[in-house]
Amino acid sequence: MEEKFPTMENQMESRFGRLEEMLRKLMEMQSKTPLKKWSEYLLEGITLELRSRINPTNSQQRDFVAFKIVSVPEKRPYLLSRDFVFLKPLNEIAGPFKGRLFRVTKGIILVEFGEDFHSQHSPSKRYDVNFSFNRVCLKRAHHAISIASDPSFLSVLFPDLIVPSDPNTFHLHENELPFHDHAKRILNHKGPIPYLVNGQLVKEGRPPDEKLSFTGLIIQVALLSIYRTNPGCRILVCSPTNKTSDLLLRSLGKQIPLTSLFRANAAYRDYDLVPDDIIPASLYEEDEECFACPPLAELTTFSIITCTFMSSFRLYAAGIDTEHFTHIFLVDASLDTEPEAIVPLAHLASRNTAIVVTGCAYTYPSFVRADIARMHGLKKSYFHRLLSMEPYMRSDSNFISHLS
Numbered sequence: 308m309e310e311k312f313p314t315m316e317n318q319m320e321s322r323f324g325r326l327e328e329m330l331r332k333l334m335e336m337q338s339k340t341p342l343k344k345w346s347e348y349l350l351e352g353i354t355l356e357l358r359s360r361i362n363p364t365n366s367q368q369r370d371f372v373a374f375k376i377v378s379v380p381e382k383r384p385y386l387l388s389r390d391f392v393f394l395k396p397l398n399e400i401a402g403p404f405k406g407r408l409f410r411v412t413k414g415i416i417l418v419e420f421g422e423d424f425h426s427q428h429s430p431s432k433r434y435d436v437n438f439s440f441n442r443v444c445l446k447r448a449h450h451a452i453s454i455a456s457d458p459s460f461l462s463v464l465f466p467d468l469i470v471p472s473d474p475n476t477f478h479l480h481e482n483e484l485p486f487h488d489h490a491k492r493i494l495n496h497k498g499p500i501p502y503l504v505n506g507q508l509v510k511e512g513r514p515p516d517e518k519l520s521f522t523g524l525i526i527q528v529a530l531l532s533i534y535r536t537n538p539g540c541r542i543l544v545c546s547p548t549n550k551t552s553d554l555l556l557r558s559l560g561k562q563i564p565l566t567s568l569f570r571a572n573a574a575y576r577d578y579d580l581v582p583d584d585i586i587p588a589s590l591y592e593e594d595e596e597c598f599a600c601p602p603l604a605e606l607t608t609f610s611i612i613t614c615t616f617m618s619s620f621r622l623y624a625a626g627i628d629t630e631h632f633t634h635i636f637l638v639d640a641s642l643d644t645e646p647e648a649i650v651p652l653a654h655l656a657s658r659n660t661a662i663v664v665t666g667c668a669y670t671y672p673s674f675v676r677a678d679i680a681r682m683h684g685l686k687k688s689y690f691h692r693l694l695s696m697e698p699y700m701r702s703d704s705n706f707i708s709h710l711s
Contacts, residue, residue, distance in 0.1 A: 350376065350436035352397060355428070358417065369596075370425065371409060371417040374436065386411050388575040391439040392418045396432055403437075410577050447620045447650055463652060463662065464689075466500040466698065466706070489708045493529040496705075499658040503690070503699055504665040506710025509638045510551045517550070519558055522665055522710055526638060527558050529663070533634060534563060534610055543622070544613045544636045545651045547643040549576065552613045553585050555638070559611060560588065569606070571614035571621055572598035600625040607631060616647045623654035634661045640690040641666030648689040666690035 356373045372394070376386075388408055395403040406420035489504070496502040509523035519527060526544075533540050546552045549572075556570050570588040572581070574597040581589065592599045600606055603626040612622065616637070635656055640648045648664075656662060672688050693699055699707045 348438060350374070352433045353436050354433055355394075357428075369419070372406065372420055372424075373415055373417050375414055376411070376416050386416070386438065387440070388573070388577070392416070393437050393439070394420070394424065394434040395436075396427070396434055401427060402434075408438075409575075412577075412580075447617060462499045462658070463501060463656065464649075466693070466696065489525045489710065490528045490532065492704060492708055493525070493663055494532055496661050496663070498660045498662055499656075500706065501662040501664045501693060503693055503707040504663065504710065505668055505694065505707065506665070508551075508642070508667050508670065509546065509665065510554050517554055519554065523555070523558075523638075525708075525710070526636060526663075526665065527555070530559060530611065530636070531562055534567070537633070540610055540634065541607070541632045542611045542634045542636065543619065543632045543651060543655060544611060544638065545616050545619050546613075546638045547616060547647070548639075549581075549615060551639055552615055553582055556588055556611075556613045557582070557584060559613075560584070563611065567610040569601075569609040569612045571600060571612055571618055573615070573618045574598055574621070603627070616643055616650050619651035620654060627655060629655060629657040630659070631655070632660055634663070637662070637664045637689075639666060639670075640664050641668070641670045641688050642672060643688060644672045645687065645689040645692065664690055664693065666694075668694060 353374050358371045358373050360369045360371065386408060388410065390408045392406045392408055393403040394406070404420055404424040406418040406424065409417040409419055411417075493502055493504070504522060504525065506522040507520040509520060509526060510517055511520040511523075512518050530542060530544065533542060544552070544555055546555070552570065556568060560568055565588055568588050569590075570585055572589055576598055578591060578596070578598075590599050590601055591597075600621055606622070606625055606627065614622070632655055635651060637648055637651065652662065666688065668691070671691070698705070702709060
């Protein structure tokens with residue numbers, strides 16, 4: 308009897324069907340009751356401190372509630388700006404009062420509450436505190452998986468052995484020759500099959516001594532070469548973290564005019580924690596106290612945009628379509644879950660987009676602790692899944708670079 312092997316279409320349906328079902332279940336669970344990690348974490352009898360902040364633009368005052376929390380993320384829920392915080396006064400019928408998390412800094416949480424809370428609060432009161440996460444990122448990931456499940460994404464998500472024809476020809480500057488072989492492969496690559504770079508993570512060292520690793524330098528050389536040789540290029544560079552996106556933009560800004568670069572930040576990224584040299588490449592609306600994207604006509608003029616995987620959704624929301632970017636770089640993709648890494652591809656990539664995915668075979672996504680997530684393969688990143696497939700398993704230099 309002839310053995311039947313699963314087709315790429317069947318693999319895609321199986322993998323993304325499981326991911327989509329898992330994300331749907333997580334949203335259903337959260338809509339009914341907070342996830343176990345959150346619901347079991349309770350701070351009891353907490354004393355609050357009120358803090359104020361004056362907007363320098365309009366002189367308006369914002370009032371925050373501040374309290375301490377365990378500074379080690381592994382010992383508490385993973386908190387992000389705009390997550391929800393609930394305060395229940397001890398020994399009272401009132402409450403709980405719902406607020407939005409503004410910032411977590413060195414174990415201190417700042418939360419914004421409405422007038423209903425402030426009107427009943429007094430310095431002597433103590434509260435029980437619990438948390439619930441904002442589902443915006445989960446919804447974005449679910450939306451991306453739904454889009455990516457379309458058969459047109461097959462070659463991006465489950466590459467076959469189709470070799471691109473007529474590669475582009477780029478020339479590197481003499482001072483870039485140490486990275487020539489690896490960078491040239493990236494430069495000559497065409498979509499839609501992704502090109503993988505397996506090596507160090509892009510950033511190495513700790514502040515203030517952070518710098519680009521060997522992998523990061525190769526990506527920098529590739530980006531600079533594309534920019535110099537292709538005036539019409541439009542490049543999106545995504546990473547899991549703000550620090551990596553900032554470092555890449557900073558390194559490019561030393562050789563590319565600021566007018567060609569844009570740093571797309573999450574709306575409620577803490578302004579005070581954004582490096583001073585990154586602010587000029589960003590758009591911050593002081594009246595609203597949040598980061599924004601410029602109008603579409605201006606947004607499409609930038610040659611290179613850097614952002615996190617999730618914040619790339621803001622470019623899609625601003626009106627950028629799938630034909631805009633000539634190149635999409637997903638750097639350090641081994642650190643993030645597949646649905647998160649798929650967000651920029653599902654919303655902003657086409658068959659004509661050259662896709663480069665970097666990562667380290669020995670690093671994996673963090674904060675994947677829910678049993679349902681592990682059961683449905685969320686611990687396996689997009690980078691690791693591609694690494695285990697053809698043509699990458701054969702170490703074909705047309706599709707992958709292994710950096711020592």
